[in-house]
Amino acid sequence: xxxxxxxxxxxxxxxxxxxxxxxxxxxxxxxxxxxxxxxxxxxxxxxxxxxxxxxxxxxxxxxxxxxxxxxxxxxxxxxxxxxxxxxxxxxxxxxxxxxxxxxxxxxxxxxxxxxxxxxxxxxxxxxxxxxxxxxxxxxxxxxxxxxxxxxxxxxxxxxxxxxxxxxxxxxxxxxxxxxxxxxxxxxxxxxxxxxxxxxxxxxxxxxxxxxxxxxxxxxxxxxxxxxxxxxxxxxxxxxxxxxxxxxxxxxxxxxxxxxxxxxxxxxxxxxxxxxxxxxxxxxxxxxxxxxxxxxxxxxxxxxxxxxxxxxxxxxxxxxxxxxxxxxxxxxxxxxxxxxxxxxxxxxxxxxxxxxxxxxxxxxxxxxxxxxxxxxxxxxxxxxxxxxxxxxxxxxxxxxxxxxxxxxxxxxxxxxxxxxxxxxxxxxxxxxxxxxxxxxxxxxxxxxxxxxxxxxxxxxxxxxxxxxxxxxxxxxxxxxxxxxxxxxxxxxxxxxxxxxxxxxxxxxxxxxxxxxxxxxxxxxxxxxxxxxxxxxxxxxxxxxxxxxxxxxxxxxxxxxxxxxxxxxxxxxxxxxxxxxxxxxxxxxxxxxxxxxxxxxxxxxxxxxxxxxxxxxxxxxxxxxxxxxxxxxxxxxxxxxxxxxxxxxxxxxxxxxxxxxxxxxxxxxxxxxxxxxxxxxxxxxxxx
Amino acid sequence: xxxxxxxxxxxxxxxxxxxxxxxxxxxxxxxxxxxxxxxxxxxxxxxxxxxxxxxxxxxxxxxxxxxxxxxxxxxxxxxxxxxxxxxxxxxxxxxxxxxxxxxxxxxxxxxxxxxxxxxxxxxxxxxxxxxxxxxxxxxxxxxxxxxxxxxxxxxxxxxxxxxxxxxxxxxxxxxxxxxxxx
Numbered sequence: 066x067x068x069x070x071x072x073x074x075x076x077x078x079x080x081x082x083x084x085x086x087x088x089x090x091x092x093x094x095x096x097x098x099x100x101x102x103x104x105x106x107x108x109x110x111x112x113x114x115x116x117x118x119x120x121x122x123x124x125x126x127x128x129x130x131x132x133x134x135x136x137x138x139x140x141x142x143x144x145x146x147x148x149x150x151x152x153x154x155x156x157x158x159x160x161x162x163x164x165x166x167x168x169x170x171x172x173x174x175x176x177x178x179x180x181x182x183x184x185x186x187x188x189x190x191x192x193x194x195x196x197x198x199x200x201x202x203x204x205x206x207x208x209x210x211x212x213x214x215x216x217x218x219x220x221x222x223x224x225x226x227x228x229x230x231x232x233x234x235x236x237x238x239x240x241x242x243x244x245x246x247x248x249x250x251x252x253x254x255x256x257x258x259x260x261x262x263x264x265x266x267x268x269x270x271x272x273x274x275x276x277x278x279x280x281x282x283x284x285x286x287x288x289x290x291x292x293x294x295x296x297x298x299x300x301x302x303x304x305x306x307x308x309x310x311x312x313x314x315x316x317x318x319x320x321x322x323x324x325x326x327x328x329x330x331x332x333x334x335x336x337x338x339x340x341x342x343x344x345x346x347x348x349x350x351x352x353x354x355x356x357x358x359x360x361x362x363x364x365x366x367x368x369x370x371x372x373x374x375x376x377x378x379x380x381x382x383x384x385x386x387x388x389x390x391x392x393x394x395x396x397x398x399x400x401x402x403x404x405x406x407x408x409x410x411x412x413x414x415x416x417x418x419x420x421x422x423x424x425x426x427x428x429x430x431x432x433x434x435x436x437x438x439x440x441x442x443x444x445x446x447x448x449x450x451x452x453x454x455x456x457x458x459x460x461x462x463x464x465x466x467x468x469x470x471x472x473x474x475x476x477x478x479x480x481x482x483x484x485x486x487x488x489x490x491x492x493x494x495x496x497x498x499x500x501x502x503x504x505x506x507x508x509x510x511x512x513x514x515x516x517x518x519x520x521x522x523x524x525x526x527x528x529x530x531x532x533x534x535x536x537x538x539x540x541x542x543x544x545x546x547x548x549x550x551x552x553x554x555x556x557x558x559x560x561x562x563x564x565x566x567x568x569x570x571x572x573x574x575x576x577x578x579x580x581x582x583x584x585x586x587x588x589x590x591x592x593x594x595x596x597x598x599x600x601x602x603x604x605x606x607x608x609x610x611x612x613x614x615x616x617x618x619x620x621x622x623x624x625x626x627x628x629x630x631x632x633x634x635x636x637x638x639x640x641x642x643x644x645x646x647x648x649x650x651x652x653x654x655x656x657x658x659x660x661x662x663x664x665x666x667x668x669x670x671x672x673x674x675x676x677x678x679x680x681x682x683x684x685x686x687x688x689x690x691x692x693x694x695x696x697x698x699x700x701x702x703x704x705x706x707x708x709x710x711x712x713x714x715x716x717x718x719x720x721x722x723x724x725x726x727x728x729x730x731x732x733x734x735x736x737x738x739x740x741x742x743x744x745x746x747x748x749x750x751x
Numbered sequence: 752x753x754x755x756x757x758x759x760x761x762x763x764x765x766x767x768x769x770x771x772x773x774x775x776x777x778x779x780x781x782x783x784x785x786x787x788x789x790x791x792x793x794x795x796x797x798x799x800x801x802x803x804x805x806x807x808x809x810x811x812x813x814x815x816x817x818x819x820x821x822x823x824x825x826x827x828x829x830x831x832x833x834x835x836x837x838x839x840x841x842x843x844x845x846x847x848x849x850x851x852x853x854x855x856x857x858x859x860x861x862x863x864x865x866x867x868x869x870x871x872x873x874x875x876x877x878x879x880x881x882x883x884x885x886x887x888x889x890x891x892x893x894x895x896x897x898x899x900x901x902x903x904x905x906x907x908x909x910x911x912x913x914x915x916x917x918x919x920x921x922x923x924x925x926x927x928x929x930x931x932x933x
Contacts, residue, residue, distance in 0.1 A: 223834055224834075226834065227834045487817060487818065533821045534818070574836050575836070576829065576836050577835070577837070577838070577867045577868075578867040578928075579838050579866070579867045579927065579928055579929065580822075580838055582928075583819055584820075584821065585820045585821065586819060588836075589829060589836045591831050591836075595831055596814075597817050597829055597831050597836055598817065599819070599820075
């Protein structure tokens with residue numbers, strides 16, 4: 066999340082106000098238990114706290130606020146009385162939140178076990194020991210650990226990378242020294258020089274051994290077990306399934322499998338997305354499962370294991386599966402494929418259509434699914450991580466996503482090639498072979514060059530032309546050219562290069578924030594001579610080489626969007642955290658944004674102006690977001706203006722209400738990130 | 752008797768005075784510092800430019816620059832800055848300046864923002880010097896829109912013009928960040 070700290074600061078301030086209001090309000094409520102207005106205010110305080118906390122990623126605070134909100138609701142509905150016990154419990158809840166915030170501000174661990182607290186709150190009995198600091202966990206195990214700063218760790222790896230490069234330089238020098246040895250026949254000097262060369266060789270060999278060991282140790286420091294990210298999933302699946310009234314048994318096996326911390330961080334949102342899809346689309350409602358003769362409890366399982374030098378993750382649900390026919394139809398409707406393509410495509414290939422950008426089987430946009438962007442992001446991320454994603458499914462039985470990933474991204478085997486006078490590194494995992502071809506080997510297929518490789522026709526492209534380098538080197542005089550054959554998901558592509566140099570273990574460095582969004586290149590390494598060499602991103606090369614339809618289409622859309630002026634948006638929310646965040650995300654992307662603090666305020670604002678889009682919260686003082694939408698729909702100017710509901714309410718009932726009121730999309734705050742909001746807004750007004 | 756009481760009182764008031772003087776001295780020093788801030792001066796498109804040294808982390812000879820495929824022209828390439836891959840920018844087109852070839856006198860000034868460190872290609876670095884910024888004149892109106900954005904004004908030093916670059920603004924300019932999807 067961009068500028069999370071900034072939002073955290075706003076949240077802390079907002080939370081402070083809500084907590085003060087809650088504490089004061091509770092004490093008043095104790096004296097006036099029949100004060101309904103006060104009760105509703107308190108409920109809204111808790112509700113806003115819950116939503117805002119979730120929005121800034123403070124799940125624990127959100128969980129406590131959620132409990133409080135539920136309890137307020139029970140009192141409001143008359144199921145419980147606002148007696149001393151309940152008030153006391155609620156006060157403890159608000160104290161707990163205050164302490165969690167204080168800990169968060171001081172960058173400390175939560176001062177008590179929040180999960181246990183939440184459970185106890187639900188039971189209504191909070192014992193003093195629950196509020197104590199957590200007992201030291203994992204005392205056993207035998208191995209002592211220290212806490213290390215992530216930055217220090219990264220620096221350590223960085224320096225080690227430098228050391229490896231330095232060692233390589235030594236090796237180069239030995240080769241030069243060997244050459245020098247052969248040049249002299251001096252009876253005294255030559256043997257001395259040879260002896261020196263051998264000694265040096267031995268020293269460098271030992272240095273090499275030490276560096277390798279050290280690198281191995283340092284890399285191990287960066288490795289974390291998978292459960293560091295999966296632990297949170299259980300809760301998510303439980304909450305989501307409860308919201309949807311489904312029974313789901315969620316299991317993780319192989320959670321001890323270790324991976325590079327950086328990879329784990331990138332993996333988390335992908336797994337989350339696949340899990341959401343599994344809960345939302347995969348697992349059937351209870352009645353449907355019973356009718357189908359399935360066990361009432363649906364199962365979702367993540368299993369991880371080491372395989373082929375990397376990690377393999379299977380995410381499987383025993384739900385209704387993916388219907389390739391439905392997928393094809395949806396892709397047809399969205400114009401992602403043509404009718405002939407659809408007819409020619411076999412069922413297992415059709416499944417991969419769900420990864421295409423813009424794919425969706427639902428017309429109403431909800432946060433958990435149906436936006437038609439999520440799986441596209443998964444695909445992109447997998448490519449960035451040099452991983453492979455496969456999908457298997459059988460209708461009525463299961464869906465399984467398999468993610469194959471390298472253990473780490475910081476060191477990889479790569480082939481160095483020369484192209485347009487520069488040295489590039491190509492990850493070896495994509496390289497199939499390098500070949501020499503003569504001009505007569507080249508045929509043209511549909512106006513494009515291709516070669517025949519063991520009976521298979523492979524497109525031939527010039528790498529330098531693809532990269533837009535000045536010299537798109539033509540055929541050399543000898544008539545032979547070197548081509549690099551790269552493979553991606555079973556497809557091959559031959560790229561002409563000036564020369565193929567050597568394969569070597571390279572240290573991957575990222576390009577930093579300024580060049581984060583560069584295409585064709587995902588990082589750089591430093592060569593023995595100290596110069597950088599770019600590491601090519603093979604999927605980008607495939608995308609560019611395929612050119613034609615897809616790339617042209619996309620640029621066309623982008624051009625069209627660029628020309629049009631970005632829209633004018635009204636953001637309606639009573640929470641300052643949400644407002645500020647939404648406003649800054651949208652404004653940063655060129656939209657004009659205005660703010661309303663309540664439904665009534667929004668109605669006043671729309672009266673004089675024409676907004677292109679309205680984004681509204683649901684629970685606000687005064688009229689709700691649903692009511693606001695209904696009223697907008699009665700106005701001539703706003704009958705067709707898209708309304709996006711952003712809320713922390715996530716039940717199907719709420720989504721239905723949103724739809725009934727006339728809203729076009731529904732985003733839940735917890736899952737709310739920059740991409741979701743922007744993509745949804747883009748989908749409506751570009 | 753009164754003499755006995757007085758010393759204590761006096762010492763306290765003297766201490767107070769000393770404290771006041773100390774603080775006053777500090778704030779004066781700060782003010783003086785603001786007037787006499789140090790600037791790094793360098794040549795772009797044949798003209799002399801300057802910005803506050805606090806933004807510059809180092810000045811280096813121009814190393815081998817590796818071109819990044821299909822990015823804006825402003826990004827001249829990347830280089831190895833002690834193990835960190837760093838971009839070098841040619842900001843002359845952004846300022847509407849001509850681009851004479853960078854010769855042996857060419858230097859890269861490494862500047863650091865909150866988000867990243869980056870290099871600015873210059874034809875020559877003249878030095879580090881305090882400049883009387885009180886005499887800053889507004890940017891000449893003949894200058895176009897984009898260049899005016901990043902130039903705070905000019906100083907006339909005995910007939911020699913020094914353009915004051917708004918480096919903080921430049922570092923936040925969207926133009927210098929690669930943000931596209933071809």
